[in-house]
Amino acid sequence: MIGRLNHVAIAVPDLSSGINTYASILGAKVSEPQELPEHGVTVVFVELPNTKIELLEVLGEGSPIAPFMERNPSGGIHHICYEVDDIIASRDKLKAQGARVLGDGEPKTGAHGKPVLFLHPKDFCGTLVELEQV
Numbered sequence: 001m002i003g004r005l006n007h008v009a010i011a012v013p014d015l016s017s018g019i020n021t022y023a024s025i026l027g028a029k030v031s032e033p034q035e036l037p038e039h040g041v042t043v044v045f046v047e048l049p050n051t052k053i054e055l056l057e058v059l060g061e062g063s064p065i066a067p068f069m070e071r072n073p074s075g076g077i078h079h080i081c082y083e084v085d086d087i088i089a090s091r092d093k094l095k096a097q098g099a100r101v102l103g104d105g106e107p108k109t110g111a112h113g114k115p116v117l118f119l120h121p122k123d124f125c126g127t128l129v130e131l132e133q134v
């Protein structure tokens with residue numbers, strides 16, 4: 001069902017510092033910051049030859065990454081994103097097998113303007129999984 005690894009997301013306490021780490025120190029190409037109020041985060045994408053790294057910073061009150069940042073004040077890997085062809089069919093298949101879909105279970109528009117869903121880490125080897133329809 002799952003396809004390519006679309007990105008690995010790393011939550012950071014300070015986005016400009018994270019951008020500096022990836023752009024200046026590691027020499028990667030980094031996108032302009034994008035505010036996603038619906039997701040409570042500001043993101044940039046680090047473009048790598050075979051995948052992307054998403055750097056996330058808290059945006060506003062009640063950000064879904066705020067509890068993670070409290071547990072990991074210096075940041076850390078927050079989720080991984082796999083590509084799927086049909087997000088509704090994938091969701092329904094996973095739910096039928098007992099997997100928990102976060103939120104109201106309906107896809108939201110992600111940072112690439114495509115539908116995304118998040119799956120409960122306890123059902124996926126302790127890792128928060130994002131599905132993105134491509």
Ligand code: CO
Binds near residue numbers: 130
């Ligand atoms: Co993501």
